[in-house]
Amino acid sequence: MRPLVASFQFGAVLEGGRALVPGLLACGxxxxxxxxxxxxxxxxxxxxxxxxxxxxxxLSGEGPCQPGIExxxxxxxxxxxxxxxxxxxxxxxxxxxxxPVLLVIGSVVVTIGLSMLAARAMRFQSLFGxxxxxxTAICGASAAMALAAALPSHPQKERATLFTVVGVSALSxxxxxxxxxxxxxYGLDHRLAGIFxxxxxxxxxxxxxxxxxxSKETGDVATFVKxxxxxxxxxxxxxxVMLVRARGAQTEGKRPPILPGFAIAFAVLVAINSTGWLPPxxxxxxxxxxxxxxxxxxxxxxxxxxxxxxxxxxxxPVVLMIGxxxxxxxxxxxxxxxx
Numbered sequence: 001m002r003p004l005v006a007s008f009q010f011g012a013v014l015e016g017g018r019a020l021v022p023g024l025l026a027c028g029x030x031x032x033x034x035x036x037x038x039x040x041x042x043x044x045x046x047x048x049x050x051x052x053x054x055x056x057x058x059l060s061g062e063g064p065c066q067p068g069i070e071x072x073x074x075x076x077x078x079x080x081x082x083x084x085x086x087x088x089x090x091x092x093x094x095x096x097x098x099x100p101v102l103l104v105i106g107s108v109v110v111t112i113g114l115s116m117l118a119a120r121a122m123r124f125q126s127l128f129g130x131x132x133x134x135x136t137a138i139c140g141a142s143a144a145m146a147l148a149a150a151l152p153s154h155p156q157k158e159r160a161t162l163f164t165v166v167g168v169s170a171l172s173x174x175x176x177x178x179x180x181x182x183x184x185x186y187g188l189d190h191r192l193a194g195i196f197x198x199x200x201x202x203x204x205x206x207x208x209x210x211x212x213x214x215s216k217e218t219g220d221v222a223t224f225v226k227x228x229x230x231x232x233x234x235x236x237x238x239x240x241v242m243l244v245r246a247r248g249a250q251t252e253g254k255r256p257p258i259l260p261g262f263a264i265a266f267a268v269l270v271a272i273n274s275t276g277w278l279p280p281x282x283x284x285x286x287x288x289x290x291x292x293x294x295x296x297x298x299x300x301x302x303x304x305x306x307x308x309x310x311x312x313x314x315x316x317p318v319v320l321m322i323g324x325x326x327x328x329x330x331x332x333x334x335x336x337x338x339x
Contacts, residue, residue, distance in 0.1 A: 023068015023300075026059050027076075030299040031292055044203060046141040047169040049295045050162065053302020060303040073300035074149070078262035080293030081146040081233070085269030086278070086286035087204075088227045099339040100195050100225055106335065107199060108232045111137040111328050118323065122316050127151060128160050129320070130240055135168045136324040139230045140202030142294055144168060145301075149262065150237045152244055162301055167321040172202035175325070176210045184214065192336055194221025199229065199332045202325075231270065237263045 030052045038045035059065040115133025116126040131151070135144035141164075148161040179201060183193040194211055197218070201207045204226055211222030273283055 019064075020068040020071050023059075023065040023070070024072060024076075024296075025068070026056065026065050026303070027069060027072040027296040027300050030056065030303075031296040034295055034299065044141075044169040044173055044206070045291075045295055046165060046203070046298050047173075049299040050166055050169075050302045053299040056303050060300075069300045069303050072297050073304055074297075076293050076300070077145055077149050077297035080290045080297060081142065081149065082262045082265035082269065083286045083290030083293065084142065084230060084233070085266040086273050086283045086290065088231050088270050088273065090270070090274040100199075101228060103195070103332065103335045103339060104199055104225060104228050104232065107328060107331050108137040108229065108236070110331060111324060112236065114327065115320070115324050118320055122320060124317070124320070127240075127243075128317075130243070131160055132164050132167070132317070132321050133324055134236055134240075135164050136171075136202060136321065136328055137229070138232050138236060139204060139226070140168045140172050140206075141165045141298065142203075142230070143233060143236075145294060145298060146233055146237060146262075147240055150240050150244075158301060158304060163317055164321070165298060165301075167318065168202045171321065171325050172206045175201045175329075176206035179329070180210045180213050186333075188336070190215050190217040191221055192339065194218040195225050195339055196332055196336060198222035198225025200329045201226070204230070234263050234267050 030049060034045050034048035034052055037043070037048045060069050112130060112133040115136070116129035119129025119132070120126050131144055131147050134147045135141065137143075144161055144164040148157060151157060179197055180193075183196050188196060193214055194217065197210045197214075198207055198221065201210055201222075204223075207222050207226040208219060212219030269286070272278060
């Protein structure tokens with residue numbers, strides 16, 4: 001009897017896995033096409049994945065691709081966020097010294113807090129301020145998707161996530177061009193310029209491009225500061241989940257765990273990577289897998305979203321995200337005097 005039950009369960013799992021294949025392949029093809037376009041045209045790969053996903057929106061309807069697209073937009077996203085931990089070590093953080101660490105922590109906390117207040121003042125949900133502020137303050141599209149994965153399902157969540165990713169990608173590209181010129185005009189030395197770029201530009205790729213366009217020293221410092229901001233994902237996710245749990249207690253809804261599994265995996269991988277036991281090739285491979293997972297999952301989110309939903313967000317969210325970006329840059333410039 002037991003072998004029969006086990007055989008039935010294995011068959012069900014195998015059948016479920018087969019159902020995911022068409023959607024996974026669709027997301028993978030869009031991710032590969034996005035990477036090709038990004039390499040040839042110099043625009044953010046996340047932005048291309050979003051645009052191509054929106055163009056392939058018809059695949060997410062009832063049909064063979066739907067289960068795989070849903071799986072990619074949720075589970076593959078969590079895998080990609082967890083593997084970001086292989087890009088950070090405690091030693092990298094310690095090498096910066098305390099002033100840049102405190103600058104990053106302070107700027108992340110203040111930016112997210114004010115974003116939530118501004119969102120409420122503009123008649124949005126404060127969770128949208130948390131989503132857009134977290135994307136601005138931490139690591140752009142990756143942070144937006146990580147926070148979206150930790151937040152409860154909501155009819156407007158995917159539209160808000162999509163808009164945030166589009167906005168933060170566009171602003172990050174603009175910052176990559178403008179901020180290095182501003183840092184040099186402002187008279188910042190290589191170290192301070194690296195701290196400024198790493199603490200203000202949203203996406204990792206744009207930070208690297210901006211930093212090394214000035215000098216190798218600036219690029220190294222900017223990359224380390226940026227990775228420190230990525231490490232802030234865990235406490236911010238914990239805060240987001242605690243906020244959701246507190247609100248869920250009033251509505252008697254199911255409360256999410258205090259720390260999602262992908263956030264625990266992220267922290268564990270940071271700790272393992274910090275020991276030096278992992279060969280550099282393994283860390284690099286994990287980083288590549290993380291990047292592909294995130295690109296594929298944002299393609300899935302694009303396919304699940306109607307373009308008309310993005311257009312109807314209005315002008316106020318644009319003002320909010322631009323304000324967050326300008327505020328973060330001004331705050332970091334003020335705090336640089338103590339670095």
